[in-house]
Amino acid sequence: MHNEIIVASSLSVRFNQQTVLDDVSFKVQKGEVFALLGGNGAGKSTTLKTFLGTVRPSTGKAEVLGMSVTKQIDNIRQKVAYLPESVTLYGHLSGIENISYFLSLAQISRTQTEIEQALTRVALQSSAWHRAMADYSKGMRQKVAIALALLREAPVLFLDEPTSGLDPNAIDEFNQLIATLAAEGTTVFMVTHDVYGACQIAHRIALLDQGKIVGMFERGEDSHIDTEVVHSAFSARNKR
Ligand SMILES: Nc1ncnc2c1ncn2[C@@H]1O[C@H](COP(=O)(O)OP(=O)(O)O)[C@@H](O)[C@H]1O
Numbered sequence: 073m074h075n076e077i078i079v080a081s082s083l084s085v086r087f088n089q090q091t092v093l094d095d096v097s098f099k100v101q102k103g104e105v106f107a108l109l110g111g112n113g114a115g116k117s118t119t120l121k122t123f124l125g126t127v128r129p130s131t132g133k134a135e136v137l138g139m140s141v142t143k144q145i146d147n148i149r150q151k152v153a154y155l156p157e158s159v160t161l162y163g164h165l166s167g168i169e170n171i172s173y174f175l176s177l178a179q180i181s182r183t184q185t186e187i188e189q190a191l192t193r194v195a196l197q198s199s200a201w202h203r204a205m206a207d208y209s210k211g212m213r214q215k216v217a218i219a220l221a222l223l224r225e226a227p228v229l230f231l232d233e234p235t236s237g238l239d240p241n242a243i244d245e246f247n248q249l250i251a252t253l254a255a256e257g258t259t260v261f262m263v264t265h266d267v268y269g270a271c272q273i274a275h276r277i278a279l280l281d282q283g284k285i286v287g288m289f290e291r292g293e294d295s296h297i298d299t300e301v302v303h304s305a306f307s308a309r310n311k312r
């Protein structure tokens with residue numbers, strides 16, 4: 073088994089004449105939490121969309137689980153879970169109904185007990201399980217999406233700005249859950265503009281500026297990445 077779960081290699085993306093990603097290379101290992109950090113317009117979402125197959129590389133390659141985004145995107149989509157910046161799902165359906173619906177679309181059968189175990193794992197309060205998701209908070213909607221990923225046994229999670237709009241308790245809970253999943257072998261790729269959040273959760277941070285990777289930061293054995301160091305690199309780049 074290969075341990076390089078997500079690979080970008082000399083990846084460039086151009087829209088019309090504009091180069092949005094410029095020769096980006098990185099590898100994310102199994103069980104790693106990798107954060108792509110950058111300001112607005114840096115190219116973070118474009119990178120993420122390249123791995124989901126909604127943006128095509130102009131040159132270079134992008135792979136997930138050893139599969140090419142240009143040749144095997146259907147296989148990739150079956151394996152990965154994607155949490156967009158705002159998880160909506162179906163507001164008129166409950167958390168459990170949404171999960172059942174999306175599992176059936178994916179032709180995966182899980183028992184009611186298994187679904188309840190997943191919701192317990194992500195710590196969604198049971199009083200909400202049968203309530204319409206329309207009045208769930210952002211944190212609760214994310215929990216349902218992660219529970220769905222667990223039930224699909226997705227080995228890779230792609231997250232776009234996962235903690236923006238969460239309150240501090242929800243952020244702590246979210247970070248804890250992601251750390252646990254990563255420790256169990258799930259590979260997590262997140263994009264964010266939040267320096268502090270990235271330092272809290274990531275094993276490695278790549279700093280993206282105007283489509284280029286301009287810095288890479290790695291955590292120590294049992295210490296987080298230094299917020300000060302990353303913050304000064306980030307703000308030096310984003311002072312415009
Ligand atoms: N489909 C598209 N067509 C043309 N330009 C795009 C498209 N998507 C993104 N861009 C441009 O690419 C740049 C990077 O966008 P994006 O990846 O969304 O940045 P980020 O997520 O880091 O804020 C921006 O200048 C944006 O306007």
Ligand SMILES: [Mg+2]
Pocket residue numbers: 116117118
């Ligand atoms: Mg974005």
